Amino acid sequence: MKPAIGMKYRKERIDRGIKARTEDIFALLSFREMLYLLAPRAILLLAVFITPLFLGMYGKKVLINTAVFALLAMSWDFLISVGMVSLGQALFFGVGAYIAGILNDSLKWSPLFTIPIATLGGGAICSILLAPVLRLRGVYFAMVTLAMPLMLMRIIEATKIFGGTEGLHGLAPLPGVWLELYLSLGMVIAVLFFLRRLINTDYGLVLSGIRDNDRSVLSSGINIYWYKMQAVFVASAIGAFAGAFMTHAYMFVGMPAFELDYSILPIAAGVVGGTGTFAGSMLGAFILVTLSEILRGVGGVRIVFYSVFLVIFIVVLPEGIFHYLQRKYHQFERWVKVEE
Amino acid sequence: MKDNGPFLQVSNLSKRFGGVQAVDSVSFELRQGEMLGIIGPNGSGKTTLINLITGFYKPNAGKVLYQGKDITGLMPYKIADLGIVRTFQMVRPFYQLPAFKNLIIPLYSPRVKRLAGGKYGDRDAIAIDLLEEVGFERESLVPYKITSALPHGYLKKMELARSIAMRPELVILDELFSGLSMAELASMLPIIEKMISEGITIIMVEHRLKELFRIANRVIVLNHGTKIAEDIPKDVMKSEEVKKAYLGTEVT
Amino acid sequence: MFQGMLIYGLINSVILALVTLGFNLTFGISGVANFGYGGLYILAGYTIWILFNLLKIPYLVAIVLSILFTAFIGGLMYRFILLRLRGLTNLEVIASLAVGVIILEMFRVAGFIGFEYTLPGFISGSVPIGETLVDAQRLFIVGIGMVLALFLWIFTRYTKTGLAFRGIAQEERTALVLGINSDKMATLSVAFGSGLAAIAAAVILPLGIIAGEGGYTVLLNAVAVCIVGGLGSPGGAVVASFIIGYAQTFTATYLGSHWTMIVSLLAIILILVIKPSGLYGKQKEIEEKV
Numbered sequence: 042m043k044p045a046i047g048m049k050y051r052k053e054r055i056d057r058g059i060k061a062r063t064e065d066i067f068a069l070l071s072f073r074e075m076l077y078l079l080a081p082r083a084i085l086l087l088a089v090f091i092t093p094l095f096l097g098m099y100g101k102k103v104l105i106n107t108a109v110f111a112l113l114a115m116s117w118d119f120l121i122s123v124g125m126v127s128l129g130q131a132l133f134f135g136v137g138a139y140i141a142g143i144l145n146d147s148l149k150w151s152p153l154f155t156i157p158i159a160t161l162g163g164g165a166i167c168s169i170l171l172a173p174v175l176r177l178r179g180v181y182f183a184m185v186t187l188a189m190p191l192m193l194m195r196i197i198e199a200t201k202i203f204g205g206t207e208g209l210h211g212l213a214p215l216p217g218v219w220l221e222l223y224l225s226l227g228m229v230i231a232v233l234f235f236l237r238r239l240i241n242t243d244y245g246l247v248l249s250g251i252r253d254n255d256r257s258v259l260s261s262g263i264n265i266y267w268y269k270m271q272a273v274f275v276a277s278a279i280g281a282f283a284g285a286f287m288t289h290a291y292m293f294v295g296m297p298a299f300e301l302d303y304s305i306l307p308i309a310a311g312v313v314g315g316t317g318t319f320a321g322s323m324l325g326a327f328i329l330v331t332l333s334e335i336l337r338g339v340g341g342v343r344i345v346f347y348s349v350f351l352v353i354f355i356v357v358l359p360e361g362i363f364h365y366l367q368r369k370y371h372q373f374e375r376w377v378k379v380e381e
Numbered sequence: 382m383k384d385n386g387p388f389l390q391v392s393n394l395s396k397r398f399g400g401v402q403a404v405d406s407v408s409f410e411l412r413q414g415e416m417l418g419i420i421g422p423n424g425s426g427k428t429t430l431i432n433l434i435t436g437f438y439k440p441n442a443g444k445v446l447y448q449g450k451d452i453t454g455l456m457p458y459k460i461a462d463l464g465i466v467r468t469f470q471m472v473r474p475f476y477q478l479p480a481f482k483n484l485i486i487p488l489y490s491p492r493v494k495r496l497a498g499g500k501y502g503d504r505d506a507i508a509i510d511l512l513e514e515v516g517f518e519r520e521s522l523v524p525y526k527i528t529s530a531l532p533h534g535y536l537k538k539m540e541l542a543r544s545i546a547m548r549p550e551l552v553i554l555d556e557l558f559s560g561l562s563m564a565e566l567a568s569m570l571p572i573i574e575k576m577i578s579e580g581i582t583i584i585m586v587e588h589r590l591k592e593l594f595r596i597a598n599r600v601i602v603l604n605h606g607t608k609i610a611e612d613i614p615k616d617v618m619k620s621e622e623v624k625k626a627y628l629g630t631e632v633t
Numbered sequence: 634m635f636q637g638m639l640i641y642g643l644i645n646s647v648i649l650a651l652v653t654l655g656f657n658l659t660f661g662i663s664g665v666a667n668f669g670y671g672g673l674y675i676l677a678g679y680t681i682w683i684l685f686n687l688l689k690i691p692y693l694v695a696i697v698l699s700i701l702f703t704a705f706i707g708g709l710m711y712r713f714i715l716l717r718l719r720g721l722t723n724l725e726v727i728a729s730l731a732v733g734v735i736i737l738e739m740f741r742v743a744g745f746i747g748f749e750y751t752l753p754g755f756i757s758g759s760v761p762i763g764e765t766l767v768d769a770q771r772l773f774i775v776g777i778g779m780v781l782a783l784f785l786w787i788f789t790r791y792t793k794t795g796l797a798f799r800g801i802a803q804e805e806r807t808a809l810v811l812g813i814n815s816d817k818m819a820t821l822s823v824a825f826g827s828g829l830a831a832i833a834a835a836v837i838l839p840l841g842i843i844a845g846e847g848g849y850t851v852l853l854n855a856v857a858v859c860i861v862g863g864l865g866s867p868g869g870a871v872v873a874s875f876i877i878g879y880a881q882t883f884t885a886t887y888l889g890s891h892w893t894m895i896v897s898l899l900a901i902i903l904i905l906v907i908k909p910s911g912l913y914g915k916q917k918e919i920e921e922k923v
Binding site: 244253257258261262265 | 457461467469475486492493547
């Protein structure tokens with residue numbers, strides 16, 4: 042409660058006692074401390090793995106969709122952590138989708154092979170494609186990532202390659218919806234923990250340095266462009282996996298794989314959920330996709346829905362939901378009288 | 382020690398931005414182990430000169446030779462890798478992290494790995510050691526303090542420690558003394574003197590002339606992008622041109 | 634056929650230049666990459682249509698009102714959304730794209746799709762040039778393009794606001810010292826750029842129908858031209874427009890119209906390989922983050 046007008050107060054945020062007590066090894070002090078740390082992660086894991094058991098087929102499909110978008114969102118978040126704004130997650134998604142689709146369609150390789158190849162191949166292709174802009178100002182990366190998927194889409198439409206407007210149909214499915222579910226969800230959890238660990242290593246510190254103060258990193262003798270390219274590889278590989286997965290989940294790949302939706306939603310998810318934490322963007326994806334399913338509408342409305350949420354959150358709560366929750370969990374606020 | 386001529390040789394370095402000639406045909410030489418000061422009024426091109434030498438700007442004309450090797454226009458990370466390390470005027474560390482974390486990135490560089498015989502070693506421990514060397518009291522756990530809690534003087538020392546972490550041969554300090562109190566500055570001088578005694582060549586761009594003159598072997602004066610004087614500290618302020626540059630045209 | 638290609642190539646290039654100018658200038662002046670540009674373009678088009686067809690306002694008046702309205706919306710968008718994010722280029726870019734998408738998709742959702750959404754041209758009829766018959770509206774576009782170029786040249790050299798724009802583009806800190814209000818100027822330049830988008834829309838849209846999809850194409854073309862020409866350089870934008878414009882027309886004439894997008898993509902890839910910062914792009918100085 043804000044104190045009465047006329048008195049001089051300021052808001053103070055202090056870490057909760059239990060947070061301080063769980064620094065480093067002190068977390069093993071007691072069950073209460075360990076629970077404080079483990080609870081969020083446990084709840085997440087439980088939710089992710091138990092929920093599918095209660096859902097019908099429709100619900101399962103939505104969850105799979107959500108997982109795919111969560112992957113795209115975390116990939117986007119990772120690039121932001123290195124200081125790059127991607128307006129074209131659809132590029133990674135589409136490249137991966139098409140590689141898997143083409144390999145399956147012409148060479149008849151099973152998803153067991155097409156998906157890994159699409160993941161690594163897609164990562165490689167996208168990193169090479171984007172390499173030249175890594176030395177330029179960030180806006181160039183934004184422009185190129187925006188333009189490429191949209192252009193590729195139109196090119197496919199016009200030249201009718203890779204199935205043209207029709208796309209490639211009748212591709213190999215994945216063995217069963219349970220596998221689809223746990224493969225996608227498992228990947229989400231794996232990527233989440235992988236990225237969080239990575240950003241906390243010294244390597245991750247270099248990446249953060251590139252975002253915050255790249256001149257300083259340069260003068261420390263580090264080739265920031267090479268590191269940026271590695272980051273693009275990781276991010277695009279994740280996106281390519283999502284695309285390849287979807288190709289086999291829907292047994293189809295077509296122009297829509299490069300659609301703007303796949304670029305906008307990850308951004309909206311990141312902004313709504315909170316950038317920099319990966320869990321935030323994952324959370325954002327879950328919230329947005331689920332909400333848009335509940336508010337079922339015509340296909341085109343979804344992108345408006347995501348964009349509106351994006352703008353509202355940018356203005357009202359730029360830190361995102363996850364940061365907000367994190368702050369509440371770790372800290373408490375109080376009004377402190379200002380000493381004269 | 383190979384004798385390829387001067388340690389650092391800058392010849393006719395020039396840089397133009399649109400209509401402004403920021404650096405105009407500046408030349409100077411540096412011997413190994415020297416401490417060179419670069420001074421001049423605001424806007425005289427000192428920082429631009431550093432940026433040119435360290436690869437952050439590409440010169441329009443001129444050359445930079447380091448131990449005989451032409452390093453003109455190389456990428457900044459390559460120049461740093463060769464052993465030329467610079468600090469920045471605007472220090473922008475990771476404020477939310479413990480102080481020693483700010484030394485991790487230099488310790489992660491290929492150069493450090495190379496000079497350590499191919500292994501990085503314990504970066505955290507080395508970082509703490511380096512901070513202690515520049516005056517972060519280990520017993521009071523200062524190196525572990527969150528950077529935002531540290532006073533400005535400590536941040537500058539941290540910047541100095543970052544340059545030492547690179548195992549440099551030539552260090553270029555861009556206004557290291559700016560914003561420091563007399564006491565903070567005084568505590569820095571021994572660190573710099575120790576660096577010199579360990580064989581590191583130093584260039585210091587400074588505004589705090591009195592303190593600089595105490596430790597510099599030689600001083601270069603820039604004005605409007607050109608070198609207007611080069612002398613030992615004692616004599617450099619005697620030049621009419623230098624006085625005019627700093628004080629304006631009316632000198633009585 | 635060759636002569637026809639020359640003429641249509643010129644027209645295509647001018648169209649590209651017209652469409653890119655607002656985007657390029659906004660970035661060059663305020664450093665704001667307004668990815669909502671496509672949305673503003675289409676907004677201008679629909680506004681004219683609504684004013685003219687539903688409110689029965691005279692055509693020319695509708696156009697002027699639309700230009701002002703679009704400029705106003707652009708400025709509003711900057712003032713209330715982007716200004717908060719000044720300096721966080723990341724979020725600026727994202728927010729402007731989102732706004733553009735909202736505008737474009739909202740029209741689609743509200744049902745503004747169909748062949749009735751066209752704008753009448755200014756001049757009807759065709760003019761023979763050599764052996765080719767060129768419709769007058771297209772020639773009108775070239776004329777407007779030249780007038781606009783002249784106007785901008787005079788504006789940025791001889792008016793106070795125009796000079797202020799140039800000042801900020803070249804050296805923001807100095808401009809601030811001289812008392813030029815950077816925020817106000819940035820808002821003005823976004824509004825200005827949006828107004829240019831509206832002018833482009835007014836002259837170009839009569840050639841076809843107004844459709845949300847067109848907004849994305851406009852944005853794509855503007856982006857492609859800026860990548861090839863170098864962001865922030867009006868000269869580069871014009872040169873790149875002509876290169877891409879002629880390349881597109883050439884391929885459309887001799888290879889078929891479905892190759893035109895490939896040409897744009899190839900142009901981008903080629904520039905990225907040869908000179909990534911664009912033909913007239915400034916050298917890739919590693920910049921001080923303000």
